[in-house]
Amino acid sequence: MNKKDLNSAKTACFHLIKFRPRSEYELRSRLLRKGYDKEIIDLTIAELSRIGLIDDLAFAKLWVESRIKKPLGINRLYFELKIKGVDKDIIEQVINEYGSTQKEEEIVRDLLKQKLKRLANLDKKKIKNRLWGFFLRKGFSKDIVFDVLNELK
The missing domain is CATH 1.10.10 (Arc Repressor Mutant, subunit A)
Incomplete structure (x- = not known):
């Protein structure tokens, strides 16, 4: 193990963390891609975890x-x-x-009101199809989206 490599790995991690917090996996992946030894990576991650930079x-x-x-x-x-x-x-x-599903349902309902204003000139089936895709891409539960869209008149 080389002290210089360890310091270099820490510096690389500091540089990444400077822009936004990172998960342990993200930092490990970056260090691996840069060619650091597994031992150096383990020591670096352990040190950064110990001082609270990786959590x-x-x-x-x-x-x-x-x-x-x-x-x-x-x-x-x-x-x-x-x-x-x-x-x-x-x-x-x-x-x-x-x-919570209750919060998620409230969010879907709020977004639905906003989206309906923009889609008002389309027919009902097209509106539902677009909204279905929109909500699923946003990661909302299929059950919640289905229930809310079925209430549409």
Whole structure:
């Protein structure tokens, strides 16, 4: 193990974290792509975790807080965190804190009101099809979207 490589790996991580918080998986992946040894990566991650710069729970909370303003559904948030390499248990914990089907339904209803204004000149079937796709791409539950769209007159 080379002290120079360890410092270089830490510097690379600091550079990435400077722009936005990162999950452990993201940092490991970046260091691997840059060609660092597994031992150097493990030591770097351990050190950054010890000093609190890598914390997947805090990362997941920040990610959900920032993305929930978009607004996005629970499924999309889950998927994004999974891609970032966050552990399934952490994802479920964070999503349970921030999301509920009741909240999700309120968001769908609010977005529906906004979207209906823009789609008013289309026929009912086309409106429903576009809204269905829109809500699913945003990560909302199929059941909630189905129920809300069925209430459309």
